[in-house]
Amino acid sequence: MSAASPSTARKPSARERLLTAADELFYAEGIHTVGIDRIIERAGVAKASLYSTFGSKDELVRAYLEGRHGLRRGRLLKGLERFEDPRERVLGVFDVLDELAGSPDFRGCPFYNASAEGVPGGPVQEVSDSSRAWTRGLFVELAREAGAKDPAAFAAQMVVLYDGASVGARMDRPAMAPKVARAMAETLLDAALA
Amino acid sequence: MSAASPSTARKPSARERLLTAADELFYAEGIHTVGIDRIIERAGVAKASLYSTFGSKDELVRAYLEGRHGLRRGRLLKGLERFEDPRERVLGVFDVLDELAGSPDFRGCPFYNASAEGVPGGPVQEVSDSSRAWTRGLFVELAREAGAKDPAAFAAQMVVLYDGASVGARMDRPAMAPKVARAMAETLLDAALA
DNA sequence: TAGAGACTAGACAGATCTGTCTGGTATCGT
DNA sequence: ACGATACCAGACAGATCTGTCTAGTCTCTA
Numbered sequence: 001m002s003a004a005s006p007s008t009a010r011k012p013s014a015r016e017r018l019l020t021a022a023d024e025l026f027y028a029e030g031i032h033t034v035g036i037d038r039i040i041e042r043a044g045v046a047k048a049s050l051y052s053t054f055g056s057k058d059e060l061v062r063a064y065l066e067g068r069h070g071l072r073r074g075r076l077l078k079g080l081e082r083f084e085d086p087r088e089r090v091l092g093v094f095d096v097l098d099e100l101a102g103s104p105d106f107r108g109c110p111f112y113n114a115s116a117e118g119v120p121g122g123p124v125q126e127v128s129d130s131s132r133a134w135t136r137g138l139f140v141e142l143a144r145e146a147g148a149k150d151p152a153a154f155a156a157q158m159v160v161l162y163d164g165a166s167v168g169a170r171m172d173r174p175a176m177a178p179k180v181a182r183a184m185a186e187t188l189l190d191a192a193l194a
Numbered sequence: 195m196s197a198a199s200p201s202t203a204r205k206p207s208a209r210e211r212l213l214t215a216a217d218e219l220f221y222a223e224g225i226h227t228v229g230i231d232r233i234i235e236r237a238g239v240a241k242a243s244l245y246s247t248f249g250s251k252d253e254l255v256r257a258y259l260e261g262r263h264g265l266r267r268g269r270l271l272k273g274l275e276r277f278e279d280p281r282e283r284v285l286g287v288f289d290v291l292d293e294l295a296g297s298p299d300f301r302g303c304p305f306y307n308a309s310a311e312g313v314p315g316g317p318v319q320e321v322s323d324s325s326r327a328w329t330r331g332l333f334v335e336l337a338r339e340a341g342a343k344d345p346a347a348f349a350a351q352m353v354v355l356y357d358g359a360s361v362g363a364r365m366d367r368p369a370m371a372p373k374v375a376r377a378m379a380e381t382l383l384d385a386a387l388a
Numbered sequence: 389t390a391g392a393g394a395c396t397a398g399a400c401a402g403a404t405c406t407g408t409c410t411g412g413t414a415t416c417g418t
Numbered sequence: 419a420c421g422a423t424a425c426c427a428g429a430c431a432g433a434t435c436t437g438t439c440t441a442g443t444c445t446c447t448a
């Protein structure tokens with residue numbers, strides 16, 4: 001609440017600039033292919049600042065993924081606000097994904113992508129697991145509100161659809177998969193209420 | 195099993211040994227993380243042989259992916275032979291995936307994994323695209339035989355399920371996603387016939 | 389038996405990557 | 419004014435990676 005620097009545009013901190021640069025490059029090109037030097041160059045930050053802030057590339061990767069998790073959570077919750085009807089809120093998840101996948105920068109799920117690059121274990125799997133658990137939990141809640149007979153089972157179905165739509169949107173352009181998934185979700189929701 | 199067949203006990207060629215070593219290592223750990231030296235060591239092959247046979251790591255990667263494509267095609271066609279009923283043959287795709295995903299070595303779709311590691315374009319995308327096209331075509335054919343009203347549309351749904359099941363099986367162990375996908379396919383198949 | 393082709397072992401070059409370290413500059417609270 | 423903090427610029431070390439090259443071994447065949 002304090003501060004309120006209206007006219008003077010504060011320059012983002014080195015940490016913030018590093019995170020946005022890492023986010024753009026890691027997501028667009030992958031983690032292994034993007035070196036530290038590319039990141040600090042884009043961020044306009046000294047290498048020493050990166051290492052005094054994050055300690056290692058691995059920790060920068062963790063921060064990148066945690067940022068992506070927060071982004072996704074925020075985008076979904078905000079995107080679902082516009083829907084009132086519980087049924088529409090379930091399907092709305094695929095609407096949000098569809099909007100996102102329409103962007104030419106869309107490259108699929110950052111957690112799966114990161115996971116595909118390395119051996120299991122480590123920070124990547126931690127953040128990835130927690131992000132998946134959150135998504136599943138969201139679907140369970142939406143399923144309950146929509147009156148599904150077995151919310152957990154229905155949520156498991158929606159997770160499969162969500163993953164499949166995300167993969168399809170990355171691999172086949174233009175991305176039709178999210179719309180297909182939405183239609184499937186509609187059919188399955190009918191079946192889950194009966 | 196006796197030593198009585200020396201003529202058939204031929205040692206695999208350098209190319210074959212390289213391909214099996216590359217297949218195991220690339221699939222298990224990813225392409226960037228596995229260096230040439232690891233591959234030639236496991237294959238028991240000289241580095242010069244690798245480069246005289248394949249020319250570059252990129253071409254070895256292409257050969258690895260083409261091998262995976264052939265493997266998958268063969269596994270699916272063979273796995274579907276046991277089913278007679280057209281409906282069972284559609285669902286059988288998910289049975290085959292379920293069996294595969296039960297193995298502890300399962301690490302998801304090799305094409306998506308490879309694609310997640312690099313920038314678009316290049317051999318990876320080529321093989322990946324053709325493999326996805328083949329899968330889609332298989333589903334179209336199965337859908338037609340099963341009597342779907344719109345085989346292409348139904349196949350698009352099945353591809354979403356297949357991708358989603360594959361991702362889920364890689365990210366959440368033990369892998370429940372293929373069974374979930376099979377159940378969803380059953381419901382959707384009913385809807386696609388009506 | 390001689391030679392061609394397939395293969396092995398490993399040194400080497402050149403690039404690139406992560407991470408460290410030195411040293412200098414700007415800003416801010418007190 | 420002054421010290422603390424945050425930051426910048428870039429050299430450097432050490433590891434690792436792809437790809438090349440030399441030189442020698444084995445096997446089959448004409």
